[in-house]
Amino acid sequence: MHVEVDEPKCVSAGLCVMSAPDVFDQRDDDGVVILLDSDPDTALDEEVREAAGLCPAAAIRLVEK
Ligand code: SF4
Numbered sequence: 001m002h003v004e005v006d007e008p009k010c011v012s013a014g015l016c017v018m019s020a021p022d023v024f025d026q027r028d029d030d031g032v033v034i035l036l037d038s039d040p041d042t043a044l045d046e047e048v049r050e051a052a053g054l055c056p057a058a059a060i061r062l063v064e065k
Pocket residue numbers: 005009010011012013014015016017024026031032033054055056057058059060
């Protein structure tokens with residue numbers, strides 16, 4: 001699936017990084033999300049869905065292919 005993040009919405013909670021560390025990281029200075037992989041392997045679909053579901057800011061958008 002395709003992943004998009006809305007950086008202005010991100011509140012730096014870091015839950016996405018804990019759920020899917022191969023797909024999300026956080027900036028060192030302010031904790032805002034960094035999208036490492038916008039088209040992750042399908043093996044990571046479950047992690048990515050969990051991350052999107054946990055994000056308190058609804059800043060992660062998933063586009064099913
Ligand atoms: S879980 Fe959401 S609010 Fe938290 S760092 Fe990730 S994108 Fe930002």
